Amino acid sequence: MAKAKKAKKKKAVIRKTATKKLIIEGKFTGSLNNQVILEVFRSNSLAKPYDFRKTYTANFKETFKDLEPQLEYDIDITGHTVTGFTITMSGDIQAPNPQKDTIASSSFSRGYTIKTIK
């Protein structure tokens, strides 16, 4: 019984360490008239699909702890800012790490790809 419990715990630890972390930070230069739709996804036509979508109107920091190792994920941002917006992607991802982009005042739609590490 104790042996089975130990094995289960070990399995859980392995699973925990196997998943990879992605941190996405969005910063607006100004405080008014900002909006961004963040999408983190992996196509349904591929193995281990993933789907996240959320809308923000101010600075945000989103942490994903359930990404699979050595897989590509798409990160799309669509929205507007009347000042400026900077997105930073970091965590257990392959180079470039962190991946960063700055967008000037506009209505924007950008896409990035990250690949998690082993």
Added chain:
Amino acid sequence: MKSIFVCMLAVLILSSSYGQSDITLEKILHTTNLQKTANTKDILSTLFRSSLDNLLGDAHSFTLNSTFYGIDSIFRGKNAHTMTYEQERKSRQRSFDLSLTGDSVNNIIKFSGGFTISLMNKKDITLNKIEPSDKKLLDKAESLMAVLFRAVQESITQKYKANYTGELKTAIKKTWNDADQYEDYSNLHPYIKVALSSGRLAVLVLGDTTNTFEAIEIEEAAAALLKDQNPAKKIFKAIGERFSRKALWTITPTATYDKLNDQGEYSLASAFTVGIGSNLDRKPWELEVKSQFRISNDTSFQTANYDNKPFFISIGLNKVLMETEDKEPTMEFKFFTQYDHQFGTVPTGTEQGVFSLNSTLRIKVFKSLWLPVTIKYDPENNNFLGLFSITAHIGN
């Protein structure tokens, strides 16, 4: 002393280049200021404004205006905390004004310092919330773009599964990002172009249970991108232009040291401007009302005195004659009538009140460098007077 003004001219020209090339400032304020007229920026600077006025006359002056936000942006560290709304509002609504006046041989004869405070500033999109109806429209257009882009990627993934990965995927996405940044969709990767024109996008979107768009909306948005038009960007620009046509009212108290007469001079000025008409397809018209009251030395007396008390009020219309595709003005013409009244001692042989007809032609000659030429006409005495200046709106 002449060298001082020559140096200032050089600084002004160099700074005008800096204003456009400095990436941080450009990114912060690009769209916000793009559509504001030079006439408006003369009233309240967006970041910095420098000018050499009356270049061909006897008394030249060099003026530097900077909003507190502009000063802060120079000394602010990269990792400084984001300003609160209230801090930002205050720092953008006030500018610090410095001016030097030289005589015909460029000896500096006056130093001035003052503030411009906006009592009403509805032009600044960074300070005023977008109208709910406009925001709803923009949000919908952006949601559509998000859905469309996702569908484009899904379509490519389904078609090229094994190949759409790694460097190729990054390169394809880069063409989308570049198209978005430069608003030029002609260089989109062929995979994206094929996806946009395939007609499969609507099928993919409609297959999503959370979708709220109709097939025709997806198809129209895809067709628009292929024609180099982004519906969301179009709405965003229209909102920006509506803001640029709203009202601005400032007051400017100024204190001057008159070196020749060793005494002070004081003035209070007011400027109001508002766009006329709501048709965004037409180049903008602006109504402008300005006034100023000044107390200074009456030079007909040898001693220090405050007998010169001129007041003026002017009403005029400013019209954008030429603009870029992004609606950034490049040539403006202003016609205005002005009434000057002397509340102090009126010298013999001069009128207490004078009406004049005036016009100013502003031409953008290089990046953020403008050449405003003002012609004043006094109909009673049939006098013409020309004023030639050079102005740089730094940081756009």
